[in-house]
Amino acid sequence: MSVAHSLNLRSGFYDVDHDDYRASVREFVRREVEPHYLEWEEARLVPRSAWQAAGKNGILGLAVPEQYGGGGVSDFRFPMIVAEELSAVGATSYLLSLRLQDDIVLPYLVDLCTEEQKQRWLPGAVSGELVLAIAMTEPGAGSDLQGIRSTAVRDGDGWILNGAKTFITNGINADLVIVFARTDPDAGSRGFSLFVVERADPGFSRGRKLDKVGIPGQDTAELVFEDVRVGPENVLGEIGEGLIYLMQRLPKERLSLAVQALAASEAAVKWTQDYVFERTAFGKRIGDQQATRFELADLETEVEITRAYVQNAALALTEGTLTAAEASKAKLWATEMQVRVTSRCLQLFGGYGYMNEYPIARAFRDSRVQTIYGGTSQIMKEIIGRDIAGRYPKEAGR
Template sequence: MSFYEQDHEDYRETVREYVRRYVSPSYDRWEADRLIDREVWRPAGEAGLIGLDVPEAYEGPDLHDWRFRMVVAEELNMAGAASLTIAFAVQDDLVLPYLIDLGTDEQKARWLPGMAAGELIGAIGMTEPGAGSDLQAIRTTAVRDGDDWVLNGQKTFISNGINADLVIVVAKTDPAAGARGISLLVVERGMPGFERGRKLDKLGLHAQDTAELFFTDVRVPATNVLGEIGHGFGYLMQRLPRERLSIAAGGYAGARAALQWTQDYVFERKAFGQRIGDFQNTRFELAEIETEIDVTRAYLEQCVLKLNAGTLTTVEASKAKWWATELEGRATTRLLQLFGGYGFMDEYPISRAFRDSRVQTIYGGTTEIMKEIIGRDIAARYR
């Protein structure tokens, strides 16, 4: 049975048309500007590329099938637009699940329609200069003052940080309570004391607006608290599998795109009187990488179907995340070699993909953290 059905293939054509009209003509400029135009979000909303899970009651597609998200990742990566893949993934796979699952009716009515339409862009503020994988080490605090929470602290490496209209901020509301003292507050654009820092210069994903965020005595209304006070750490742990599967799908899609570009190149270009693709070493490289990609896809498809069914575990998502992102790194490195000197030139998408892929094994939980999660699960079976 095919993983994709006809509805997904029809949707694929919608995504390709969006890419042709709005992404391909502008992507090089976004890379140079180090920023994706906000204007590209609205047509994405109109085409149904973002906000897929937003209920009809809040003007969304109400489409709970993650295979459509995988189609988006595949097509954007095939166009060499990894930065936009990440921007949309932050919206749909990180921010929206919190708002949909934890938001009050008033919060949903206030934020969801704009996010589904591409009028509002979201981000999530977890990482700090001194706290990455260890979320319990965050230092950002929120103190209750009347009907508000006064927020102080800073975040870094925040994807969509410049364009974001609302940021889900992870803060300590009871520093003495450890994991039980962490809460989620939504900070909106224009709140006094909320400032953007640098748009960070990065090795890759140049068009993705990764930023520093600063909060100085920001008064966040109690109506902007997501879920219950003190339950933030649990909320984060519950939603990490989807985030990690999203990154895994991006890794798989990036490797798949790099392989297609390379196959097209080596069977067109000649050296020493024959096509580069006809040399045994080239065929072996292509054979190994295509096999690894196909095997990875089989596992990812299982994970996607489990996510749709609500049964995807943290361990399963961790396996997908570390394997697919490490695969992307290996694949882009080895495939770039087959381009020779042209692989080092930005006119070929493999050059950009080589840079863009490097962060995949780091954010969303490093490869080492993923292995630790899996290893603890294995060890627990023998207790």
């Protein structure tokens, strides 16, 4: 029994509906992902057919209203199941691509689109026919979103968009890209807006498909916007509200990354436990060595305690009460834990742990970016620290 399952049975976190959905996702992973995943990694791209298969099998668009083809379910435990089942087979690149679409980009469309935009975009995003991306980060501006240089200048009833973005997940496959741009340099935090750029728009091009340390199958790209005309029908939400829209949705993005980190850590611990009780050294199983048992005890304890916090955060998100600081704590702790856990698990595999044919090697390689994107660990600490400082009025220290 896996770490996740042992804790879930004790906590009652999942119910029968979740168990039924897990069985469906597990069958999908066995049939559609496991036989092909290493090919996707070698090709450095998840094929369009894999997106469409996810849509056909109810993996995409869980929170999209039913009238647009989605599941109409806001319960965040369902996406957690997808993360757990894909992590169990080491399919990190595919998982990150899907979760970017569902947990990070789709909420913007569901919440901010006009009815006409919803009819135009949501059904394709749910079916996997449309791949989504969001373009915030720039070559000279990472976590500092107010430092971006991309601009959108009004032109008649539309806008002319110029700029460059980098580290964009799903950047090569993307059919729709939500672009964060400056629309008024004198308006401070109210000087940013969101625009939807489509694949065939003149002036929109892809730069390099970036060569990363890990998650090779997940396409990360540079995007270039040269005098891209965006009509009023592709403005997302209200002009000047872009930064506010981003801030409102970052807690879900960060919790999604925490869930992925937790699921990957659980999988790594399970692979390691299986391995050390199958291999022998000095006349007995590796897992029977005291040093190994102590290490296993640390690993399982750390993962299970993390799961308790992440589960509470997931319930809070579903209820609409998750705060930015709470999401930042989940992201900070779970991603840093993932780096520690996968490294220690790899050590217990010995030389085999360094071979890419073993999923622990890929998990170790893929873990490192988790403490960087979606807000670095240092940014998470700053958010948490500001929340703490805010509990103490400055006047109290005079």
